[in-house]
Amino acid sequence: xxxxxxxxxxxxxxxxxxxxxxxxxxxxxxxxxxxxxxxxxxxxxxxxxxxxxxxxxxxxxxxxxxxxxxxxxxxxxxxxxxxxxxxxxxxxxxxxxx
Amino acid sequence: xxxxxxxxxxxxxxxxxxxxxxxxxxxxxxxxxxxxxxxxxxxxxxxxxxxxxxxxxxxxxxxxxxxxxxxxxxxxxxxxxxxxxxxxxxxxxxxxxxxxxxxxxxxxxxxxxxxxxxxxxxxxxxxxxxxxxxxxxxxxxxxxxxxxxxxxxxxxxxxxxxxxxxxxxxxxxxxxxxxxxxxxxxxxxxxxxxxxxxxxxxxxxxxxxxxxxxxxxxxxxxxxxxxxxxxxxxxxxxxxxxxxxxxxxxxxxxxxxxxxxxxxxxxxxxxxxxxxxxxxxxxxxxxxxxxxxxxxxxxxxxxxxxxxxxxxxxxxxxxxxxxxxxxxxxxxxxxxxxxxxxxxxxxxxxxxxxxxxxxxxxxxxxxxxxxxxxxxxxxxxxxxxxxxxxxxxxxxxxxxxxxxxxxxxxxxxxxxxxxxxxxxxxxxxxxxxxxxxxxxxxxxxxxxxxxxxxxxxxxxxxxxxxxxxxxxxxxxxxxxxxxxxxxxxxxxxxxxxxxxxxxxxxxxxxxxxxxxxxxxxxxxxxxxxxxxxxxxxxxxxxxxxxxxxxxxxxxxxxxxxxxxxxxxxxxxxxxxxxxxxxxxxxxxxxxxxxxxxxxxxxxxxxxxxxxxxxxxxxxxxxxxxxxxxxxxxxxxxxxxxxxxx
Numbered sequence: 001x002x003x004x005x006x007x008x009x010x011x012x013x014x015x016x017x018x019x020x021x022x023x024x025x026x027x028x029x030x031x032x033x034x035x036x037x038x039x040x041x042x043x044x045x046x047x048x049x050x051x052x053x054x055x056x057x058x059x060x061x062x063x064x065x066x067x068x069x070x071x072x073x074x075x076x077x078x079x080x081x082x083x084x085x086x087x088x089x090x091x092x093x094x095x096x097x098x
Numbered sequence: 099x100x101x102x103x104x105x106x107x108x109x110x111x112x113x114x115x116x117x118x119x120x121x122x123x124x125x126x127x128x129x130x131x132x133x134x135x136x137x138x139x140x141x142x143x144x145x146x147x148x149x150x151x152x153x154x155x156x157x158x159x160x161x162x163x164x165x166x167x168x169x170x171x172x173x174x175x176x177x178x179x180x181x182x183x184x185x186x187x188x189x190x191x192x193x194x195x196x197x198x199x200x201x202x203x204x205x206x207x208x209x210x211x212x213x214x215x216x217x218x219x220x221x222x223x224x225x226x227x228x229x230x231x232x233x234x235x236x237x238x239x240x241x242x243x244x245x246x247x248x249x250x251x252x253x254x255x256x257x258x259x260x261x262x263x264x265x266x267x268x269x270x271x272x273x274x275x276x277x278x279x280x281x282x283x284x285x286x287x288x289x290x291x292x293x294x295x296x297x298x299x300x301x302x303x304x305x306x307x308x309x310x311x312x313x314x315x316x317x318x319x320x321x322x323x324x325x326x327x328x329x330x331x332x333x334x335x336x337x338x339x340x341x342x343x344x345x346x347x348x349x350x351x352x353x354x355x356x357x358x359x360x361x362x363x364x365x366x367x368x369x370x371x372x373x374x375x376x377x378x379x380x381x382x383x384x385x386x387x388x389x390x391x392x393x394x395x396x397x398x399x400x401x402x403x404x405x406x407x408x409x410x411x412x413x414x415x416x417x418x419x420x421x422x423x424x425x426x427x428x429x430x431x432x433x434x435x436x437x438x439x440x441x442x443x444x445x446x447x448x449x450x451x452x453x454x455x456x457x458x459x460x461x462x463x464x465x466x467x468x469x470x471x472x473x474x475x476x477x478x479x480x481x482x483x484x485x486x487x488x489x490x491x492x493x494x495x496x497x498x499x500x501x502x503x504x505x506x507x508x509x510x511x512x513x514x515x516x517x518x519x520x521x522x523x524x525x526x527x528x529x530x531x532x533x534x535x536x537x538x539x540x541x542x543x544x545x546x547x548x549x550x551x552x553x554x555x556x557x558x559x560x561x562x563x564x565x566x567x568x569x570x571x572x573x574x575x576x577x578x579x580x581x582x583x584x585x586x587x588x589x590x591x592x593x594x595x596x597x598x599x600x601x602x603x604x605x606x607x608x609x610x611x612x613x614x615x616x617x618x619x620x621x622x623x624x625x626x627x628x629x630x631x632x633x634x635x636x637x638x639x640x641x642x643x644x645x646x647x648x649x650x651x652x653x654x655x656x657x658x659x660x661x662x663x664x665x666x667x668x669x670x671x672x673x674x675x676x677x678x679x680x681x682x683x684x685x686x687x688x689x690x691x692x693x694x695x696x697x698x699x700x701x702x703x704x705x706x707x708x709x710x711x712x713x714x715x716x717x718x719x720x721x722x723x724x725x726x727x728x729x730x731x732x733x734x735x736x737x738x739x740x741x742x743x
Contacts, residue, residue: 007106007110007304007652007653007654008103008104008105008106008652008653009103009104009105009106009107009652009653009655010102010103010104010652011102011103011104012104016330016331018488034152034154035152035154035155036151036152036155037150037151037152037155037156037157037160037339037341038151038333038339038340038341039151039276039301039302039655040333042107042108043107043108044107045107052104052107054104054107054655055655057330057331057332057333058332058333058340059333059334060333060334060339060340060341061333061334061375061484061488062160062161062162062339062483062484062486062487062488063161063486063487063488063491064155064160064161064487066487066491067161067256067486067487077487077488077491077492077495079488079492079496082371083374083375083378085374085378085379085493085505085506085508086458086505086506087493087498087503087504087505087506088460088503088504088506089502089503089504090396090462090464090502090503090504091502096497098492098493098496098497098498
């Protein structure tokens with residue numbers, strides 16, 4: 001069993017993670033950590049700091065973390081480049097991608 | 099610790115065991131699990147709820163839900179529960195769960211009233227939609243799809259799971275979040291014997307959990323990641339949450355539970371890299387029903403009734419055809435066209451192209467009546483779990499305006515992507531655990547609710563069957579005087595779990611999951627034969643015996659993922675064995691056996707059942723009407739159910 005005590009995680013990996021945390025605004029309340037059903041985050045050992053993103057690629061992409069964040073602008077949804085959808089403004093014919 | 103690795107930020111406890119004793123144990127904290135736990139606790143039973151993620155937001159509707167189906171007992175419905183259940187059964191050629199859908203149609207609206215009492219929002223209390231065609235002015239309920247019959251209710255579903263989780267605590271349910279159930283415990287440790295509890299692991303600390311229980315309710319959704327897996331983005335491998343990996347199916351199979359319809363799968367509709375998120379692109383189905391669609395030159399795509407007649411009036415998109423009692427729409431609608439219950443729709447894309455309509459097509463919210471635009475974009479997209487933040491909020495922030503902007507369709511309309519025939523899913527109404535009128539399985543004391551049941555779908559179904567299973571599990575548990583846990587069964591399970599740690603191998607769980615999907619695509623794709631299935635099963639065994647033995651984990655979270663993949667291998671075996679057992683093709687089951695090409699021959703118009711008996715696979719069959727008279731049996735089994743006033 002002694003060997004099992006050395007649990008480690010891979011370094012933080014935010015590639016493919018559609019959520020951006022603003023470390024200046026985040027108060028480290030960890031509501032996002034506790035609401036995530038996939039357990040993407042972990043509480044930062046440094047109190048008051050933004051959560052660790054340990055398993056960003058496992059995100060189911062439904063944004064519960066954004067829904068529960070109490071601080072405006074502390075956490076934001078950022079659509080992945082492959083998911084940009086084409087829109088057209090009907091009156092002007094202007095194309096844009098959301 | 100290698101360079102760049104982090105110390106595991108949670109306390110490590112994988113040398114510890116916690117034992118919990120209860121009357122009723124609920125596995126899975128989604129809609130079904132919460133309702134099961136609440137109804138059991140309200141009946142006075144000691145109740146424990148075990149959830150792999152976070153009960154406040156777990157499950158397919160954890161972050162929201164835009165409509166509540168089959169509320170046939172709501173005061174505005176023109177369809178009664180018997181008529182609606184019959185329609186649902188006929189629409190699927192009889193391959194449907196009459197019991198669970200009758201419970202849904204009969205009690206679903208009661209559960210909606212329960213949620214409202216818990217603090218969730220189910221009606222238009224702010225009068226935002228006053229005067230709308232789809233609103234009942236007296237009750238302030240909003241309806242979707244069939245505005246005449248009014249049995250599907252639009253809801254503010256993002257308020258649901260937080261309310262349910264709070265209520266679980268209020269009524270004394272003991273919740274264990276971040277605990278993955280790993281096995282079912284049975285009397286004397288024997289397969290198929292009476293239930294005695296379950297084991298689990300804490301996915302943060304690794305602690306071994308033993309739950310001793312008189313009755314267990316399985317509420318663990320349905321298998322995913324069998325044909326579809328994205329190693330880059332595992333989280334969006336499928337439509338259902340990444341967490342829903344079919345653990346309940348695998349556990350129940352190993353314990354000797356009986357399944358049916360596991361041979362059914364359909365071509366994929368959403369997944370990973372290939373697809374846009376569900377309901378995020380222009381379409382006119384489900385959440386977006388019945389949005390205007392236009393082609394590249396701004397021509398409106400015509401709407402038609404089931405006979406192909408053009409529907410001129412917008413309001414007629416929400417009414418059955420003059421010769422029809424009702425039409426079915428929403429999550430539980432059949433994937434193929436069934437004339438009796440087919441609703442208004444636009445023609446298929448290829449037909450429109452032949453008629454000269456130019457690609458791409460767009461959803462045109464701008465030309466809708468204001469209330470319809472507001473209810474689709476603001477409310478439905480704004481309340482559906484997968485779209486509230488990633489679509490409604492993100493698109494709004496990016497400048498999308500539903501009053502001025504078109505949004506493009508991709509793939510085949512609403513499916514948000516195109517898939518290959520061998521890329522399949524257990525979707526719509528797939529197979530699952532076989533149930534009786536108590537929602538009990540063939541294992542005494544093991545109940546099932548929600549998507550783990552065969553031919554199940556949607557929030558209302560999960561809620562209604564959860565509550566029902568909770569009541570019946572309590573009645574069962576009250577008869578159980580004493581029960582024991584078999585120590586050998588615990589020791590075997592401990593070994594199975596913890597031997598994954600510290601192995602010499604270097605394969606991580608993603609490699610194994612990808613391998614399973616390759617096997618399923620190659621040997622259990624759109625076309626099945628005995629030879630293909632046998633080879634697939636051989637390769638699966640080979641994968642288990644060789645590569646799976648090299649799978650290793652570094653922390654409790656990865657241990658959970660590795661155990662999920664072992665479950666996925668079990669579920670792959672279950673599906674392939676079920677495919678072997680049906681020796682006929684079936685249109686209703688989307689099942690093609692090249693070696694048995696006759697479609698739905700009379701001898702095979704039945705449920706094929708399958709279970710493990712010892713180490714042997716036992717198959718059997720049941721009549722499609724095995725549940726007997728719906729209303730008579732319901733009354734017989736629910737004499738003390740009073741409903742909600």
